[in-house]
Amino acid sequence: xxxxxxxxxxxxxxxxxxxxxxxxxxxxxxxxxxxxxxxxxxxxxxxxxxxxxxxxxxxxxxxxxxxxxxxxxxxxx
Amino acid sequence: xxxxxxxxxxxxxxxxxxxxxxxxxxxxxxxxxxxxxxxxxxxxxxxxxxxxxxxxxxxxxxxxxxxxxxxxxxxxx
Amino acid sequence: xxxxxxxxxxxxxxxxxxxxxxxxxxxxxxxxxxxxxxxxxxxxxxxxxxxxxxxxxxxxxxxxxxxxxxxxxxxxxxxxxxxxxxxxxxxxxxxxxxxxxxxxxxxxxxxxxxxxxxxxxxxxxxxxxxxxxxxxxxxxxxxxxxxx
Amino acid sequence: xxxxxxxxxxxxxxxxxxxxxxxxxxxxxxxxxxxxxxxxxxxxxxxxxxxxxxxxxxxxxxxxxxxxxxxxxxxxxxxxxxxxxxxxxxxxxxxxxxxxxxxxxxxxxxxxxxxxxxxxxxxxxxxxxxxxxxxxxxxxxxxxxxxx
Numbered sequence: 001x002x003x004x005x006x007x008x009x010x011x012x013x014x015x016x017x018x019x020x021x022x023x024x025x026x027x028x029x030x031x032x033x034x035x036x037x038x039x040x041x042x043x044x045x046x047x048x049x050x051x052x053x054x055x056x057x058x059x060x061x062x063x064x065x066x067x068x069x070x071x072x073x074x075x076x077x
Numbered sequence: 078x079x080x081x082x083x084x085x086x087x088x089x090x091x092x093x094x095x096x097x098x099x100x101x102x103x104x105x106x107x108x109x110x111x112x113x114x115x116x117x118x119x120x121x122x123x124x125x126x127x128x129x130x131x132x133x134x135x136x137x138x139x140x141x142x143x144x145x146x147x148x149x150x151x152x153x154x
Numbered sequence: 155x156x157x158x159x160x161x162x163x164x165x166x167x168x169x170x171x172x173x174x175x176x177x178x179x180x181x182x183x184x185x186x187x188x189x190x191x192x193x194x195x196x197x198x199x200x201x202x203x204x205x206x207x208x209x210x211x212x213x214x215x216x217x218x219x220x221x222x223x224x225x226x227x228x229x230x231x232x233x234x235x236x237x238x239x240x241x242x243x244x245x246x247x248x249x250x251x252x253x254x255x256x257x258x259x260x261x262x263x264x265x266x267x268x269x270x271x272x273x274x275x276x277x278x279x280x281x282x283x284x285x286x287x288x289x290x291x292x293x294x295x296x297x298x299x300x301x302x
Numbered sequence: 303x304x305x306x307x308x309x310x311x312x313x314x315x316x317x318x319x320x321x322x323x324x325x326x327x328x329x330x331x332x333x334x335x336x337x338x339x340x341x342x343x344x345x346x347x348x349x350x351x352x353x354x355x356x357x358x359x360x361x362x363x364x365x366x367x368x369x370x371x372x373x374x375x376x377x378x379x380x381x382x383x384x385x386x387x388x389x390x391x392x393x394x395x396x397x398x399x400x401x402x403x404x405x406x407x408x409x410x411x412x413x414x415x416x417x418x419x420x421x422x423x424x425x426x427x428x429x430x431x432x433x434x435x436x437x438x439x440x441x442x443x444x445x446x447x448x449x450x
Contacts, residue, residue, distance in 0.1 A: 009356050009428035010439045046441075053361035055424065069358060075440040076355065076386065076427025077259075077339050077398045077418060086208050086280035087291040123293075130213035132276065146210060152292040153207065153238065153279025154191050154250045154270060154407075167322075171315045181343030181393050184444075187414075188336040194405065195329030230448035245329055257342065259418060260446030266335075267411050274407070296332075298408030300378035 001064040003028065005037050008071035011047070029059045033068050046073050078141040080105065082114050085148035088124070101141045108136045110145050123150050155226075157218045157236045159209065163244075166190040166251040169237055173253070179232045183255045187262035189270050191250040193243050197296060203284045205243045210278040214238075221272045225254065228268065229261040236269065238279070271298075303374075305366045305384045307357065311392075314338040314399040317385055321401070327380045331403045335410035337418050339398040341391050345444060351432045353391045358426040362386075369420045373402065376416065377409040384417065386427070419446075 005020040012018050020037045022028070030049050034041075049056050050069040062068065082097040089095050097114045099105070107126050111118075126133050127146040139145065156173060170188055195202055222234045235253040243249060250273065254265040274295050281292040304321060318336055343350055370382045383401040391397060398421065402413040422443050429440040 006358070008358055008426070009430070010441075050358070050361060050426070053358070053364050069361070071358070071426065072428065072439070073442055074422075074424060074426055075429045075443050076357075076425050077422040077443070083210070085210055085278070086282070087293075127210070127213060127278070130210070130216050146213065148210070148278065149280065149291070150294055151274075151276060151278055152281045152295050153209075153277050154274040154295070167315050167319045174315075184340055184342040186336075186338040186340065188334075188338070189407065189411065190334040190336070191407065192331055192334065194332040256448065258444060258447050259337065259339065259422070261448055263337065263411075263415050263418075270407060270411075296406060299406050300404065300409055 003033055003062055003065075004067040005033060006067065006069040008069065010072045011044075011070050024062070024064045028062050030056065030062065030068060031059045033062070034070065044072070047071075048073060080110055080139055080142075081144040082110055083144065083146040085146065087149045088121075088147050101139070101143075105139050106136045107133065107139065107145060110139070111147065121149070124148075125150060155222060155234045157215070157222060157234075159214065159238055159240050161239075161241045163247050164237060164239070164251070166237070166248040169251060170235065170253050173235045179255075182257055183232055184257045185259040185262040186253060186255045187259075187266040188251070188253040189266050190248055191270070193245050193247050193249055195245045197283060197292070200285050202245070203286075204245065205284065206282045207240050207243060207249070208280045208282070209240050214278045217277045218273070221269050221277070224272070225265040225269050229254075229256065229265040230258070231256045231261055231265045234265070234269070238273075238277075240279075274298075303370060303382045305363070305370060305382075307362065307386055307388050309387075309389045311395050312385060312387070312399070314385070314396040317399060318383065318401050321383045327403075330405055331380055332405045333407040333410040334401060334403045335407075335414040336399070336401040337414050338396055339418070341393050341395050341397055343393045345431060345440065348433050350393070351434075352393065353432065354430045355388050355391055355397070356428045356430070357388050362426045365425045366421070369417050369425070372420075373413040373417050377402075377404065377413040378406070379404045379409055379413045382413070382417070384421075386421075386425075388427075422446075 001024045003022045078101045080099040084092045233255045237251040256262040381403045385399040404410040
């Protein structure tokens with residue numbers, strides 16, 4: 001099973017793509033996904049993360065089929 | 078010279094008139110004007126007073142030509 | 155800035171639209187906050203059929219101007235529109251419109267709130283309601299919030 | 303309650319007018335508070351020509367629904383209308399509309415303010431501005447107030 005990964009705004013441009021996939025394994029966390037998809041880049045301090053479209057903090061473990069999104073601070077409205 | 082007196086809303090109805098006049102004399106205060114125009118009725122606790130269209134508190138002395146208005150709490154908007 | 159008392163019914167949104175057609179600072183406005191007070195069919199737990207709004211000609215206008223000047227001094231607002239009905243008002247008609255425009259949201263929201271609160275508490279207007287049993291003066295402004 | 307993302311320009315006041323044509327509680331509404339955010343021609347001290355607004359399809363809608371539900375739980379609001387642009391936006395176009403209706407002014411003003419503040423700080427939207435020197439991502443939301 002895969003973890004679906006999405007990037008938005010400046011992060012999307014820096015990653016050079018809007019979506020990616022990561023193979024699921026037990027104990028996989030958000031930062032593991034970032035490491036794999038970014039090729040080892042450090043996580044930006046201001047990076048925001050959503051799992052299954054909910055904001056998350058820290059470095060939670062993922063479940064099979066989760067969707068993880070990485071994006072910069074929001075600037076709507 | 079006269080002091081012009083105005084009544085609004087419930088106070089206007091209770092006084093039976095919208096306007097009145099009081100003869101000016103040195104030292105005349107707001108409560109003197111109320112006494113004269115009301116025929117000695119007690120001032121309602123919630124009564125509001127404006128002198129020359131500015132809210133006033135307490136019992137200020139008046140000047141010749143002042144306009145004094147008595148009205149209940151405001152209920153606009 | 156426009157401040158007016160209106161004896162005739164007005165359509166608050168249409169008034170804002172007309173007024174906005176000539177913005178004071180086109181391109182500089184990032185936020186508008188519009189408050190509309192409307193005649194309800196109930197007050198203090200009783201059905202209300204219509205209402206008459208009395209004011210103090212001269213003082214009411216002066217007071218509204220002072221409120222708006224205070225708001226302009228306190229917040230970075232570019233423009234203000236304030237309309238208030240007088241006379242006979244039916245259920246569903248707009249009673250008061252407060253609109254402010256600014257570069258940033260906080261200034262517009264705070265200024266609009268300040269103006270409507272001061273107006274409610276201090277501007278010389280008095281409501282007389284027609285209820286089933288006859289007419290009654292409204293003795294105090296309703297609270298700002300639904301009682302819980 | 304209506305929450306929508308709009309790719310095409312919209313006229314905030316016209317949207318409110320259309321929506322109000324069928325009020326959820328006619329006669330029960332005493333207060334409406336409408337906030338409109340508009341595209342300025344400047345930001346962070348620089349001239350801005352146009353803007354593109356990116357969002358996260360699915361999460362953005364979900365987040366806006368949650369904000370409005372929270373507002374409904376916290377204040378006695380009868381109805382909410384929330385529209386937000388996406389895509390390419392020109393100077394002077396409306397970006398966001400938040401309108402709430404209630405019996406009393408405090409509920410409407412607080413609910414509208416809550417929604418726009420949460421939206422600004424947490425809803426997944428990202429602005430990219432076209433300025434003289436090219437394009438730039440907006441890194442943080444502008445403060446709510448003009449800097450003094």
